[in-house]
Each structure stands twice: as C-alpha cells, then as structure tokens.
Amino acid sequence: xxxxxxxxxxxxxxxxxxxxxxxxxxxxxxxxxxxxxxxxxxxxxxxxxxxxxxxxxxxxxxxxxxxxxxxxxxxxxxxxxxxxxxxxxxxxxxxxxxxxxxxxxxxxxxxxxxxxxxxxxxxxxxxxxxxxxxxxxxxxxxxxxxxxxxxxxxxxxxxxxxxxxxxx
Numbered sequence: 313x314x315x316x317x318x319x320x321x322x323x324x325x326x327x328x329x330x331x332x333x334x335x336x337x338x339x340x341x342x343x344x345x346x347x348x349x350x351x352x353x354x355x356x357x358x359x360x361x362x363x364x365x366x367x368x369x370x371x372x373x374x375x376x377x378x379x380x381x382x383x384x385x386x387x388x389x390x391x392x393x394x395x396x397x398x399x400x401x402x403x404x405x406x407x408x409x410x411x412x413x414x415x416x417x418x419x420x421x422x423x424x425x426x427x428x429x430x431x432x433x434x435x436x437x438x439x440x441x442x443x444x445x446x447x448x449x450x451x452x453x454x455x456x457x458x459x460x461x462x463x464x465x466x467x468x469x470x471x472x473x474x475x476x477x478x479x480x
Contacts, residue, residue: 315406332387334396349381370399436464
C-alpha cells in the first residue's frame with residue numbers, strides 16, 4: 313500500500329534528491345549521520361511516537377555545530393543546531409513498500425486495481441440493480457445511500473451467519 317508521500321517521493325526529482333532531507337544524509341563508518349556541511353549528528357534521545365499503540369520509537373539527533381554553516385538558511389529553520397527525527401522502523405517499511413511497488417508483480421497489481429470497480433459498489437450496482445439515486449436534495453440523497461448501505465451490510469451479515477450455521 314502506498315504511504316502518504318509516495319507520489320512526491322517517486323515523481324518529484326528535486327524533492328527526492330534534496331540533500332537537506334534527513335533520509336538523504338550520508339552515514340560514516342560509525343553509523344552517524346553526516347549533514348551536507350560534513351558535521352555529525354549525535355543521538356540526543358529516544359521517545360515514543362505520539363498516538364502509536366505499538367510502542368514504536370523515534371530517535372532525535374542533533375547536529376554537533378551549526379554555527380557558521382553556509383547551508384543554514386536552507387537546512388534549518390531556527391537559530392539552534394538542527395535536530396532531526398528518525399524512525400528506523402518506518403524508514404524500513406517505506407523501503408519495503410517502494411521495492412514491492414516498483415517490482416513487476418507490484419506494477420501488475422496496481423494496473424489491475426485501477427481497472428476494477430470497488431467490490432461493494434460493484435455488487436450493489438450489478439447484483440442489486442441499483443443504478444441511480446432517485447431522491448432529490450442532499451438530506452434525501454444521504455438517507456437513500458444510508459439505506460442502500462445498511463441493506464448491503466445486512467445481506468452480508470445474514471450470509472455470514474448462514475455460513476457459520478452450516479459449518480457448525
């Protein structure tokens with residue numbers, strides 16, 4: 313599944329190759345991040361990702377010295393040393409997603425998905441013969457769509473219950 317910045321990362325060349333993005337920083341032999349001005353970033357602390365129920369953590373790195381940096385106006389927004397947040401787990405997921413989507417199998421799946429109707433809408437249109445909304449006015453249209461959706465969900469629920477009874 314595509315992540316939120318997938319399109320920009322894959323099609324926007326200037327954004328993808330921006331040397332001031334933390335994901336584009338080079339690393340030295342010790343694994344420390346190196347900024348375009350060849351200064352090291354050191355781990356300041358780790359903290360839990362806010363609102364994440366899986367215990368994921370992000371690492372906060374701070375540059376050793378940004379004073380007198382010729383790239384400061386493009387690299388940072390404050391007068392302090394630049395800090396970056398890195399979530400290794402999320403970065404690995406993004407790399408895996410890119411590998412999967414750029415593969416031949418991923419391209420075929422994306423192409424197939426673009427030509428197929430969404431399952432529920434296809435069933436409602438084809439099997440239930442629901443082609444048009446017959447009401448007028450926003451409230452009436454919403455009510456009609458709610459009723460069609462409820463009917464579809466009740467049909468699915470009933471079929472699931474029947475399958476469970478037959479299996480037992």
